[in-house]
Amino acid sequence: MKRIKLFLAAFFVAALTLCIGTAGLDTQGKSGLVVVLDAGHGGYDYGASENGLYEKALTLKLAKHCKEELEKYQGVKVYLTRSSDRYVSLDQRVEAASDWKADVFVSLHINSAPTASAQGVEVFYPNSNYRPSVSVKGRRLAEQIRRNLVAMGLKNRGLKVLNSGVSRYADGSAADYYAVIRGSKKAGFPGIIVEHGFLTNMSDVRNFLKNDASLKRMGVADAKGIAACYGLTKSDGPSDGLTKTKLTKLVGKASSSVSLEWEEVKGANGYEIYRSASKDGTYQKIADIDKFSIVSFRDTSVTRGKTYYYKVRPYKISENKKKTPGFSAAQKVRLLKKPMIAVKAQPASRMKVTWKKVSGATKYEVFRSSSPNGAFQKIATVKGASSYKDIGLKQNAQYYYKVRAVGTGVQGKTYSSYSAVKGKAAK
Ligand SMILES: [Zn+2]
Structure with missing residues (x-):
């Protein structure tokens, strides 16, 4: 240059x-x-x-x-x-x-x-x-x-x-x-x-x-x-033949992972993915995918609790230069911190699971298992509260719980990572 x-x-x-x-x-x-x-x-x-x-x-x-x-x-x-x-x-x-x-x-x-x-x-x-x-x-x-x-x-x-x-x-x-x-x-x-x-x-x-x-x-x-x-040329010249793409999915997969999907663009050689911490801020290229048929990406270099904006542009390489019709509209995703939970055994074989509210979460999913490393099953989705009472349990049996926060995304839900597993014996 x-x-x-x-x-x-x-x-x-x-x-x-x-x-x-x-x-x-x-x-x-x-x-x-x-x-x-x-x-x-x-x-x-x-x-x-x-x-x-x-x-x-x-x-x-x-x-x-x-x-x-x-x-x-x-x-x-x-x-x-x-x-x-x-x-x-x-x-x-x-x-x-x-x-x-x-x-x-x-x-x-x-x-x-x-x-x-x-x-x-x-x-x-x-x-x-x-x-x-x-x-x-x-x-x-x-x-x-x-x-x-x-x-x-x-x-x-x-x-x-x-x-x-x-x-x-x-x-x-x-x-x-x-x-x-x-x-x-x-x-x-x-x-x-x-x-x-x-x-x-x-x-x-x-x-x-x-x-x-x-x-x-x-x-x-x-x-x-x-x-x-500066002799700049427009990306969306008729010579490219490419159309812009559109983000079809943008969700937090875990507290520090974002999953993106976009529409495939016929004729493209690949896609560039850009990210920014604010809508009108500085977007930086975080990935270059050199196959037109790959239309998803997982970004794991993100920080929990933060908000990110993403946009994607397809490109075609001709004469050693990248040509692109430009960016998709930017979309936003807010990552959720994982909940901190506590489990308390209560009389009559009840268990109370409580957690600290996670900023940006709209609800919480509560999972239970009979062993800490066993298969967990979702037993409740809780909206507007930060605790859940699990009833009808077996006395003296061990129960283990974990919770994840759920928020909104583009065409899908954003999930936090699972909380730590906490267990107790029922009284
Ligand atoms: Zn002035």
Whole structure:
């Protein structure tokens, strides 16, 4: 990947606004381009607020729409610096991007001005100091996004560079004014700030900011700008012929095991399974199954009590590259901790089995056997209680119990592992 980029750098110098790039999954499935989308502001930092709209909410919508669109392309990994309404400092945003090994950082904002007439799009990119190649790359992307937003009807305010009057780069040159642009450059990748219209301008509000449909169009325009700049191609091109799959089953099989099933996709060479700890979080590939006929997987590298999201995509290998129509919808499963139980012999040959409630469980199954390692039989399903009274037993006989928690899943039930076996003699 990197080598090809260096090779292409010669072209970039010759034609600054010509966007060429590299993309595509290699056969190891490592994604090529890492894009970090940064929804400006959040939490107690509202950003601009005008006309009943809050910048922090609009930028989050833009980021999510942009991510959704961008993930339709091959060979790209997209991260959000925040995926909910929370405060993240500017330094934290760039640090996270650096940890994710970002190739580019795109900060999404909405403008405001003291004069109501100011309107349209402007994009800030890194100055040419310190690391000129970062500036070149940032400008290329800024230009592509600016062009797409202007094509939607936003007024063109152009590309901009803003220097800090105080801050300097390591070589003594004037640093970029904006912290995320400056921080990104220090970390070695371009950071740009896209200002999507003005909250203080009635025309921008009416045409672009007030409704979700136009926010989505802007997010998509940003994504298409990124895709064009880096030469990404859409996964669901007609050449693939593959269709997406669908998770048909997702359940916890035991406290630390998840079982998945999905629809077979004709023509696929295999499937990639991705998992995340949150719906809009970072999905990581956990398995690559290289047979189209295998449509199930058991994930045993999970932690009890946690919630996981899964999605699956089929792929076809052609010319040494993976082509995929994209991911199935993500589905959620919550793993159940195994119950802790106690068994108490009660008068009249009764046994009381009690357990601590398991978070996420909807009911409990109680099993009994006459020996600790013998065959256990399910004797009760208990809903809304955390104990069970077993009656009509034989005096002095030994009874052994175990309990498992039951929860919901996709097209099936989620089960915890069995509790430890506890036994007593009946009184
Ligand atoms: Zn802002």
